[in-house]
Amino acid sequence: MRKFITLLAVIATFLFLVAGHFYWKEKTSAHTPVEKKEPVEAKEKAKTKEPVSVDEDLLTVSANWPKEAQDALMKAASEGRPYKIAFVGSESIGKEDGGWSVMLKDALSEAYGNGVEVGIFEYDEQSEAFITNGHAEEVAKFKPDFVLFEPFTLNDNGNVEVEDNHENIKTFISDVKGAVVVLQPPHPIHGATFYPDQVNQLKAFANAEGLDYLDHWSAWPDQSNEELRTYLQDQQSAPNDKGHEVWFEFLRDYFIAK
Structure with a gap:
């Protein structure tokens, strides 16, 4: 018990x-x-930011551009602003008569949509007057990202020394600082003696300065061929419709890669 x-x-x-x-x-x-645990999904969202969507197709169509220009195009797209392109040169760019500059502007609008904005600046002057009359500043006010420049080589022929023409190009480039500048010659003419050499010197200048040079003369009939005259207006002062078409097609293939 x-x-x-x-x-x-x-x-x-x-x-x-x-x-x-x-x-x-x-x-x-x-x-x-009691410790409140944040859901795993919420933590992951806090750590990661959705990347800005940039149209990679821009890299494809601009494949021929200088790398610097491509990078700036992509940056403009990511910021939601148009990339500005300026066509600058003598009356041979055809702004007033629906020439290559107008056709190329339309083609760029179709290919890039609102991603690009094109300005056309045409001057019936020599390179000295272009600078002294303040036209370089007019282009600069447009704030271009890319400039295709035809530097009045034909207008300067017999009037402005080649070295002075090149100095005027340098002045223009300094005025549009920040823009990518690409050079091209004016249209070819039949039977010229000194002009082709001046254009060759322009090409050499571009190479020495590290500038892209668009040699559209390769798309035209040879300067010694009488057929070249059928691409030009009377007195060979500017291209006719046929000449503008050839020039346009060359530039279109550069600006809009297939």
Whole structure:
């Protein structure tokens, strides 16, 4: 009997201790702040930012451009602003009669949409007057990213020394600082003597200055071929419709890669 009473006392003590343990745990947990865990998905969203969507097709159609121009085009697209292109030169660029500059502007609009904005700047002057009359500043106000420049080589023929023409090009480039400048010659003419050499010197200047040079003469009939006259207006002062078409197609293939 004594042993039975002792066993009951041990069991009662054990049950009392267990009950006390659970009571204390419940009391303390009621006052302990519970850490709120942020869902994994929310954490991942906080860590990652969605990248800005840039149309990679721009790199394809602008594949022929200088790398610097391509990079600036992509940057403009990512910022949601148009990339500005300026066509600058003498009356041979055909702004007033629907020449290559107008046709190329339309083609660029179709290929790049609102991604580009084109300005056409035509001057019936020599390179000296172009600079001194402040026309370079007019182009600069357009704030172009890319300039295709025909630097009045034919207008300067017999009037402005080649070295001075090149200095005027340098002045123009400094005025449109920040823009990528690409050079091209005016149209070829039949039977010229000194003019082709001046154009060759323009090409050499471009190479020496690290400028891209678009030699569209390769798309025309040879200068010694009488057929060349059928691509030009009377007196060979500018291209006719046929000449503008040849010039346009050459430039289109450069600006809009297939």
